[in-house]
Amino acid sequence: MNVVYRNTPRAAAATVDGLAAFGVATVHEAQGRTGLLAPSLRPIYAGARIAGSAVTVSVAPCDNWMIHVAVEQCSPGDILVVAPTSFSDAGYFGELLGSSLQARGVRGLIIDAGVRDVRDLTAIAFPVWSKCVSAQGTVKETLGSVNVPVVCGGGLVNPGDIVIADDDGVCIVPRREAEATLAKCAAREEKEAAVRIRLKAGELGLDIYSMRERLAERGLVYRDATPDA
Amino acid sequence: MNVVYRNTPRAAAATVDGLAAFGVATVHEAQGRTGLLAPSLRPIYAGARIAGSAVTVSVAPCDNWMIHVAVEQCSPGDILVVAPTSFSDAGYFGELLGSSLQARGVRGLIIDAGVRDVRDLTAIAFPVWSKCVSAQGTVKETLGSVNVPVVCGGGLVNPGDIVIADDDGVCIVPRREAEATLAKCAAREEKEAAVRIRLKAGELGLDIYSMRERLAERGLVYRDATPDA
Amino acid sequence: MNVVYRNTPRAAAATVDGLAAFGVATVHEAQGRTGLLAPSLRPIYAGARIAGSAVTVSVAPCDNWMIHVAVEQCSPGDILVVAPTSFSDAGYFGELLGSSLQARGVRGLIIDAGVRDVRDLTAIAFPVWSKCVSAQGTVKETLGSVNVPVVCGGGLVNPGDIVIADDDGVCIVPRREAEATLAKCAAREEKEAAVRIRLKAGELGLDIYSMRERLAERGLVYRDATPDA
Amino acid sequence: MNVVYRNTPRAAAATVDGLAAFGVATVHEAQGRTGLLAPSLRPIYAGARIAGSAVTVSVAPCDNWMIHVAVEQCSPGDILVVAPTSFSDAGYFGELLGSSLQARGVRGLIIDAGVRDVRDLTAIAFPVWSKCVSAQGTVKETLGSVNVPVVCGGGLVNPGDIVIADDDGVCIVPRREAEATLAKCAAREEKEAAVRIRLKAGELGLDIYSMRERLAERGLVYRDATPDA
């Protein structure tokens, strides 16, 4: 059965925005190296970093009808997450839909398929992470669902999950773990800042992280290379 | 038999230039969602948008001899379309060939293989859509043909067809349909301009395109999500 | 057995820097079209062109421990070359390791896997050629080796080999052939400069390279295309 | 946190076995064209058709430790479903593990990675659906989890879900929908049997399914091909 779920719970705006500031790599590490979508999802332009609440869309292959339906379910601060039910690299989304979402305060699109009008989407600064760029048109014939769990880029996304996306890719944080993950991000960042200063001063990670003993225990051997004859 | 066809008919320059102005996504839609080459063909730099008459080249794998032959058959306003007869990701084309084509008024290259010297080609603003960037050299040992039908990026290209290429990919318009397609592009663009204004004002596509009734007929169900306990 | 080889011989700095000036395509051609790594290795940002002496790292899949070990073996002018022992697209390397290498004078990274923090690495101008961008974290559990021969991007890299990398990809020059290759690059470049002037003036490669006779011998046929009825 | 869930609920044996009899294509259609895993999962030998209750295993990349842990959680009639947390094509599973599972009554393995000893696994008739065959060894260093939800072959698998696998691939039926799906399979099969008899007698699907009118409404045109001159 094809259903549109309305009024899915979202995380607090401050939590979402806090996660955006840390970026994908830090959030992924902070939640125990989970939640990353496949690296095949790439941004259409460099430099964007966003976070938002997922409005998920399950679409029929080469059919973008449900994206139009999903627009109505979006609130400011949301990110649309679109996954076809069968592999497809067609172009489901272009500048008109981007303008429509932008008018509703949506922050970006994650799509496990293709996107088009990338020059125009870049011009209006609507960021998209997609499997490819493709102008291949789609139809409006088959129903799908909005705000159901979807598998996108090999990862599970539930409606209301927090989506973080930047040049490193896309990471998903389950809504109920958003607060805890935010706290872990802050702790991690603080530790890294201290390490960064020492590394830039020329200290070795081997010493900062005290790795030498464990390497020796495991049996790592050092030898001098054969000099030139 | 290996043949070079000379003096293939071209479309009128005004028609070709008119198609360039509309871009790949619009042209592809205007001709009934046909003609798009595979999304694996990507531009070496962003922002170029060209249209031109196809000079087609069928080359042996890892052999760029016939590209040299094809240069002589090019006129101002043409676009070279190169397809090897067996899969290859070598680099068949670099800055010297780009300079040579540019001197003859050629507008760009579409190649179902690799290209190199991308920094130099970018510097002289010679746009290329290719399957990959590769410096792997090629030889000049085996004949091919010029201005015969080729399959490039999974699509059929006849000599004299109009090639449109931009950040969204590459689209082919059969020469005899160029005028009609140009007219359809103008009609489509006009309609989209009106929709764009309404979408930016916050109206929903669901209403603008009158989709609600058909969605209901197909059985789409709306439900409220379970609120947080 | 897991070994770290220290003090591997390097080529003279002047030779290495000379090769950087010519770039990947020229070096690859000059050494007889050998040494190119797979085109799947792409730069994380455009415009960088570097050469350096290879410090090679064989790592366990999804384990970046040995990269930390390798940092200590790096000298100014080196380039790190990392290859996992089993296919992986995880993110083995980020901005902290980049800062650490940069503090030691390392010029860049070649990795047959993923990299993360690409925005930060771009900001500090530390160039990377990688198979993909991925934030997927790695562990520090399994030993590997440093400065052993590795296969990276489908090519063999020995420690101390000269690595040249730019927008066209990555090329490897065996250390003992570096001087000879440099000389061949200069000769090639000189010849190309003369050809470039003639091509830009509109001369044809067919004539500059005297191809017409050999094409005729092979049986190339010229025909006029059928004119429009 | 890494957890092993014990005693996950399973569907009734009769339901599971009933689904096996229908096979992947019928079950997938019966549950509304959902639940199919990616076609990259292929059987190591032709002809097997199994169904069972999923015991899911989330493993670290190139680490098969948790498979050993999972064996203990298996009961007769189960199918092991293994997914690494990062892309990998190593060989996590061979004949020894196959013999161990077979001794416990497990019916087969679904793995989104590689498998080895395929000759021996075939000899003992332990069926496997995997992404590839690879002898690449794995380690036992990093924990994972057993009987947590996993994404395998691009689809979500919950512990206790029913797995159906045959030459057409792998399909997942949520445990609570197993009974209903089984009933729909029977209805579908009955209908198909009647159609099969008519098709084999030479009747056309166009007539059996009454498609002609709807095709005409949509505007399908019939024309005679140009005869040979």
Added chain:
Amino acid sequence: MNVVYRNTPRAAAATVDGLAAFGVATVHEAQGRTGLLAPSLRPIYAGARIAGSAVTVSVAPCDNWMIHVAVEQCSPGDILVVAPTSFSDAGYFGELLGSSLQARGVRGLIIDAGVRDVRDLTAIAFPVWSKCVSAQGTVKETLGSVNVPVVCGGGLVNPGDIVIADDDGVCIVPRREAEATLAKCAAREEKEAAVRIRLKAGELGLDIYSMRERLAERGLVYRDATPDA
């Protein structure tokens, strides 16, 4: 516009059957190494070797409606060639359609997408060459065309072309060249039979084909390997 062309001209049955006897590799060589479709098209079972006249079908992605339409246009001795207008790996074809085609004397299916019920299709000996095996269902919503030129597996197929398929893949012979190609096949086979006898007797291709002189001219050098110290 969507059109079904009826009564497309076919080659003589004797010619078609003659080509089948020679197989894909010989036919491909005999027509100058052209006509081969991509190696991604693989047989669902080994050992079949067929030839027939192409009935081509252009289908919408994930929509198999037009295959039902095409059945009516098939005559005994035909082979169905199906290509979606956008990349898809869904399963467009199963045992019911196979039974229907077999009842009409169709010899097999070539499809640039997925197929299902492979066990049943094997049981009824209906051969299929497809991009993959997939049970993913399709819809019947969007029109396509029958007996128009299609690009399938990267090659152009016109209705009425002769399709040859065996364990080596799929090769297309233009209808008007079928007679000439058949004659060339016979000549080639005769020559190969003589060579085969000499090779099996231990003679070298180097001598049979008189390659030694040309190799020496090109500069091939023979050296003894360094013996073991």
Added chain:
Amino acid sequence: MNVVYRNTPRAAAATVDGLAAFGVATVHEAQGRTGLLAPSLRPIYAGARIAGSAVTVSVAPCDNWMIHVAVEQCSPGDILVVAPTSFSDAGYFGELLGSSLQARGVRGLIIDAGVRDVRDLTAIAFPVWSKCVSAQGTVKETLGSVNVPVVCGGGLVNPGDIVIADDDGVCIVPRREAEATLAKCAAREEKEAAVRIRLKAGELGLDIYSMRERLAERGLVYRDATPDA
């Protein structure tokens, strides 16, 4: 420069044959999980298991000339290992070359490209491991080398190395390590035989390998699943 090295040293026949008996997975493990070529190399028919001394061939892309040259360098017990210098999936090898090699006592072919006539090669029982099956023809225009180091399937192969190939793939053992590896294989097999008996009797690997304590140390948690409400 293109060179053919003659009379490369080979390992003792008894050592080579001993390795064949153990197969790919055991040999790969015995030499510390090294030497495996990429899983993209698959056998053209199931069930073959061979070992032999590598005669390596570096060929130009889509050019099989050097394979003819290499035949002369083969002795009974050898295996031909062919790698093109640029990616290619053409068909470099067919039944005639197979018959020729078989007449000289060669045991099989490993090729990082395509092969054709697979039905005939199967009939004469000449085993091949290749990247794909393809009938695409090749030329004889460009020199390569015989018995030089090549990278094949992502792994380094030196002439005279021992090649082991079976249904699990292809593994390379450096010639000087062949004896030692053979001894380790025997030791490993003995240990596994004892384990196999216990596993088939229903004992758990967790107990046989004493894993429970280390799992607990690492923090693995066991919980009961939530029972059905």
